[in-house]
Amino acid sequence: MRRRTFLGTVGSGSALGLAGCLTRDGEGDENGGNGGDGGSEGDGxxxxxxxxxxxxxxxxxxxxxxxxxxxxxxxxxxxxxxxxxxxxxxxxxxxxxxxxxxxxxxxxxxxxxxxxxxxxxxxxxxxxxxxxxxxxxxxxxxxxxxxxxxxxxxxxxxGYISLVYDENEVAEPASLEDLTEPEYENTLLAQNAQKADSGQAFLLWTIDAFGEDGYLDYWQRLEDNGVRVLDGWTESYSGAYMEGERPMVVSYSTDQVYTNRFDYDFSRHQVAFPNEQGYANxxxxxxxxxxxxxxxxxxxxxxxxxxxxxxxxxxxxxxxxxxxxxxxxxxxxxxxxAHRPSEMVSFDYDGLRGNLDGWVEDWAREFAGQ
Missing domain, CATH: 3.40.190.10 (Periplasmic binding protein-like II)
Known part of the structure; x- marks a missing residue:
């Protein structure tokens, strides 16, 4: 799992007690034996x-x-x-x-x-x-x-993958196709689909939107419009986006929870769901x-x-x-x-089986590290 890290020191945010009393469901001994289900006896x-x-x-x-x-x-x-x-x-x-x-x-x-x-x-x-x-x-x-x-x-x-943007610099994109328009030239930060879960999820979102035969053409249009692909979420969000290098980044729809917690400027942390969708993770x-x-x-x-x-x-x-x-x-x-999209997009197990590695490798040959 390659995902976000905290942007600062975070408090609990809740005054919750410990979990209610649970009991063992298995038939093992009091030291955690596995009741004959094939595992070795545990040591607690x-x-x-x-x-x-x-x-x-x-x-x-x-x-x-x-x-x-x-x-x-x-x-x-x-x-x-x-x-x-x-x-x-x-x-x-x-x-x-x-x-x-x-x-x-x-x-x-x-x-x-x-x-x-x-x-x-x-x-x-x-x-x-x-x-x-x-x-x-x-x-x-x-x-x-x-x-x-x-x-x-x-x-x-x-989690839901979405876009986070600075409304002082760009308008909310209504669709993924909008990101290829001149209005969004040199605005988008994304992550490497080989190295970051957010990057892979965004790639899969584009495959869902443009099809197996069309997603590489879409990414070529993104590249022509100046998309910048960094290795991970931390480099793109905590680094380039927070430092003001670009006004839009592939991120999570819960990012305003951070914004509120650390008293950031909400105008720079607006959440966008292109096509009213978010990719489910x-x-x-x-x-x-x-x-x-x-x-x-x-x-x-x-x-x-x-x-x-x-x-x-x-x-x-x-x-x-x-x-x-x-x-x-x-x-x-x-x-x-914490915002939820109107529509949850995702590939299920059967949709990814036999396809995932090929999709990512084909993308990486052309666009990784742009």
Missing amino acids: TLTVVTYESMIDTEDSAGPWLKEAFEDEFDAELEWEQLPDGGINHYIQRADRDAGIDADVYLGLNVDDLVRVDDQLEDGALFRELDRDRLERADRVRDEFALGDPHGRTLTYDM PEGMAIFEDAGDVDLAYDFFDFVLSSEAQAEIATRNVQFPAVADEHVDLDEEFDEY
């Missing part, structure tokens, strides 16, 4: 792999989750930062039968699952979830599911096939979907909760400044 420690911004500061979601989970269970939660290479690191280890010393992956996208199944066998690397062992799985919105045909994931939050969690404590992993999943944890993840990770509204209570400021 859960190792969770996740991306940097989940755990990089004390105000990130990770430290709160660790403290609250450990207070609720007789267990220890250890965070492990996602290595360079992301999901490919674990694909390569599985391909070599090298073993994986982690229990849970927090931060999966649909494209990660596609790459797993394209490079390993279908349904590989992660366990199919037994939803009967999850008290809160049904809280997740159906439209936020990752669509994994092998049932390995649960969504824990949702759900994030999921899965249990590694060789997890040492499967029961504890299921406990963690239910905990993450609790009302308190969902509110804290949304506030601290600045993404939408995965669960339906009745299962989470967000503060009024989050609801006011």
Whole structure:
């Protein structure tokens, strides 16, 4: 997962208590044995792999989750930062039968699952979830599911890719096609689809809009109009956009939550949904096939979907909760400044399978690093 980092020190933004009491659903022993489901006996420690911004500061979601989970269970939660290479690191280890010393992956996208199944066998690397062992799985919105045909994931939050622009310099673009017009020459910052989730999501949005046979022509028009492609979200937003180098950037529809939190100028942080759309980027969690404590992993999943944890993840990770509204209570400021598009655009698992790598590689040959 390659995504945003905080722009500054962030407070909790909520006065929430710890998660309600949970009980183990599995049949393992009190030390976390897996009840004969194929895993080894656990030692009361859960190792969770996740991306940097989940755990990089004390105000990130990770430290709160660790403290609250450990207070609720007789267990220890250890965070492990996602290595360079992301999901490919674990694909390569599985391909070599090298073993994986982690229990849970927090931060999966649909494209990660596609790459797993394209490079390993279908349904590989992660366990199919037994939803009967999850008290809160049904809280997740159906439209936020990752669509994994092998049932390995649960969504824990949702983001929408949008445009953020400075209304003092440019007008709101009504469509993606508008971005190729002279009015928007040398205005847009985007991210590398090979290196940033936001960049890949924006690329997929253009493929949805212009088709497999038309998206490269569209990107040629963007390039002719001066689009600038930087490696990641941090370089394009925290760097070039915040430094005033360009008046528009591919980003997230929750960015005004940051704007309000840090008292930035709202006129420079307007959210645009071209074609009244935003590209959906759900994030999921899965249990590694060789997890040492499967029961504890299921406990963690239910905990993450609790009302308190969902509110804290949304506030601290600045993404939408995965669960339906009745299962989470967000503060009024989050609801006011976190914007949802009228239409959610996305490619599902079947749409990406066998296509994703080719689309990205074809794009990168022509436009990466422009």
